[in-house]
Amino acid sequence: MRWVNVRPNRRSSILLGTLPLLAVFVAYLIAAAIRHGSNGADKILPTPLAMMTAMHSLVIETDPLSGNVLFWTDTLASLQRLGIGLGICALSALLVGMILGVLPVARTTFGPLVTTIAVIPPIALLPVLFIVFGLGETAKVALIVVGVAPFLIRDLADHVADLPKEQLVKAQTLGASSWQLALRVALPQALPRLIAGLRLSLGPAWVYLISAEAIASDSGLGYRIFLVRRYLSMDIIIPYVAWISLLAITTDVALKQLSRRSFVWAHEAHR
Amino acid sequence: MSDLLTFENVWLEYGDKIVLERVNLMIAEQSFVSIVGPSGAGKSSFLRLALGQEAPSRGRILLDGTPLPPECGPDRGVVFQRYSVFPHLTALRNVMFARECTDAPVLGHLFGAARRRAAEEATAMLVEVGLGDSLHQYPTQLSGGMQQRLAIAQALIARPRVLLLDEPFGALDPGIRQNMHRLILRLWEEHQLTVLMVTHDITEAFKLGTRVLAFDKRRVDPHAPHRFGATAVYDLPLKHKLPLDTPEVSISGITIDRIGNNSQR
Numbered sequence: 001m002r003w004v005n006v007r008p009n010r011r012s013s014i015l016l017g018t019l020p021l022l023a024v025f026v027a028y029l030i031a032a033a034i035r036h037g038s039n040g041a042d043k044i045l046p047t048p049l050a051m052m053t054a055m056h057s058l059v060i061e062t063d064p065l066s067g068n069v070l071f072w073t074d075t076l077a078s079l080q081r082l083g084i085g086l087g088i089c090a091l092s093a094l095l096v097g098m099i100l101g102v103l104p105v106a107r108t109t110f111g112p113l114v115t116t117i118a119v120i121p122p123i124a125l126l127p128v129l130f131i132v133f134g135l136g137e138t139a140k141v142a143l144i145v146v147g148v149a150p151f152l153i154r155d156l157a158d159h160v161a162d163l164p165k166e167q168l169v170k171a172q173t174l175g176a177s178s179w180q181l182a183l184r185v186a187l188p189q190a191l192p193r194l195i196a197g198l199r200l201s202l203g204p205a206w207v208y209l210i211s212a213e214a215i216a217s218d219s220g221l222g223y224r225i226f227l228v229r230r231y232l233s234m235d236i237i238i239p240y241v242a243w244i245s246l247l248a249i250t251t252d253v254a255l256k257q258l259s260r261r262s263f264v265w266a267h268e269a270h271r
Numbered sequence: 272m273s274d275l276l277t278f279e280n281v282w283l284e285y286g287d288k289i290v291l292e293r294v295n296l297m298i299a300e301q302s303f304v305s306i307v308g309p310s311g312a313g314k315s316s317f318l319r320l321a322l323g324q325e326a327p328s329r330g331r332i333l334l335d336g337t338p339l340p341p342e343c344g345p346d347r348g349v350v351f352q353r354y355s356v357f358p359h360l361t362a363l364r365n366v367m368f369a370r371e372c373t374d375a376p377v378l379g380h381l382f383g384a385a386r387r388r389a390a391e392e393a394t395a396m397l398v399e400v401g402l403g404d405s406l407h408q409y410p411t412q413l414s415g416g417m418q419q420r421l422a423i424a425q426a427l428i429a430r431p432r433v434l435l436l437d438e439p440f441g442a443l444d445p446g447i448r449q450n451m452h453r454l455i456l457r458l459w460e461e462h463q464l465t466v467l468m469v470t471h472d473i474t475e476a477f478k479l480g481t482r483v484l485a486f487d488k489r490r491v492d493p494h495a496p497h498r499f500g501a502t503a504v505y506d507l508p509l510k511h512k513l514p515l516d517t518p519e520v521s522i523s524g525i526t527i528d529r530i531g532n533n534s535q536r
Contacts, residue, residue: 164354
């Protein structure tokens with residue numbers, strides 16, 4: 001049998017997918033053991049036990065200075081910024097993307113503007129955002145919006161504009177007005193695309209969030225990582241990074257499930 | 272029978288490329304007009320003009336004596352070869368679409384008794400085209416033939432004055448195509464439709480049509496082929512249709528007359 005025709009079944013897929021992850025973990029354990037063998041006080045590759053000890057105080061105990069449990073405060077602060085940012089992105093993408101996609105006049109008028117904004121590197125705008133919005137929450141949320149919204153808007157507008165012409169003609173022959181065309185034909189078909197776009201944007205959104213938190217903040221997952229970097233606290237950084245990855249994966253899976261449940265028709269063809 | 276659709280010296284030009292020239296046609300009410308012709312002879316352009324998707328560059332198109340606005344409207348229904356149903360709606364909702372558009376201008380959705388009435392009406396139409404068992408399936412779950420049945424039901428429920436078919440059965444298997452021929456003829460008679468159908472299949476054109484239009488260029492300039500447009504070069508009213516079970520054979524020309532259309536003219 002040719003290699004291209006070898007397809008693993010469900011059980012062996014799970015096994016095969018787990019193996020590399022396990023291998024990385026074991027490799028880390030071996031490397032950590034070797035470093036601790038030559039220097040018992042090594043901080044660069046902490047053992048899992050050291051990480052658990054370090055995280056214990058952050059996850060369970062209340063910080064005497066702020067009166068908060070830091071790990072959960074950080075998580076909540078970051079998720080809140082991310083949620084508000086992505087929420088604004090989704091709403092603006094839906095509004096602007098639909099208008100650009102449905103109305104050729106709007107597309108010709110505002111398309112170049114959106115394209116221009118989209119090519120500005122968002123991080124380069126961070127100083128501007130800090131100057132304009134101050135160092136508070138607004139600037140961090142704004143960075144996510146500036147970074148992600150133009151991509152979502154363009155993606156959605158392109159998708160809507162690329163809907164088969166036949167559908168638009170058909171809707172009009174059935175008596176649909178421009179508004180009904182947007183509401184009944186374009187919008188429902190744009191929604192699964194919006195979710196797909198959001199899933200793709202999760203990575204960049206986290207990058208912008210952590211960048212903003214690293215520069216000016218008093219809580220947040222990114223803030224904590226950059227704070228403890230000064231003490232070479234890899235035993236906190238590594239669990240935090242793992243936690244961020246876990247949050248990102250969970251969000252991604254949740255969005256995927258949401259799309260599959262809400263828009264059965266969109267996933268039917270790809271089975 | 273009066274003339275429903277009139278083409279008065281219609282031209283369609285893109286820049287200096289002439290697609291259609293001097294099209295003068297009267298389409299009678301309740302006729303079934305098949306339109307054949309080689310690729311690039313402007314069959315689909317002609318249909319787009321009738322649909323209002325494009326405006327003629329010269330001449331006028333009249334529907335019921337009034338000039339056609341250059342926009343698609345509910346007086347003309349259409350079925351394309353593909354993509355003419357909405358993938359995000361079930362069969363039933365696809366057929367209810369027209370009613371929801373006319374009765375719910377702001378929300379685009381009907382509620383309560385109005386919704387039930389629309390659903391009943393749509394169900395009856397779906398049963399009529401043979402989709403009574405697939406009301407709640409999405410188009411991707413339907414076969415190609417069923418999707419076209421759905422597209423026809425969706426178009427008919429809006430009660431169009433003219434039904435325009437753009438190679439509606441071109442992508443179907445021969446057996447399915449014969450079923451569809453029976454269906455469309457039955458609907459044509461029951462609903463007293465006026466049909467314009469573009470097709471590549473000459474047998475199909477003669478089986479279904481009461482009149483066959485062949486589009487082609489009358490003149491060709493070998494140095495500037497785009498300077499002459501196509502028009503209806505043959506206009507054959509048919510007294511006898513080909514029997515529906517005529518096998519699909521490749522006919523080399525359209526002059527073969529096996530059923531005496533020519534001798535009786």
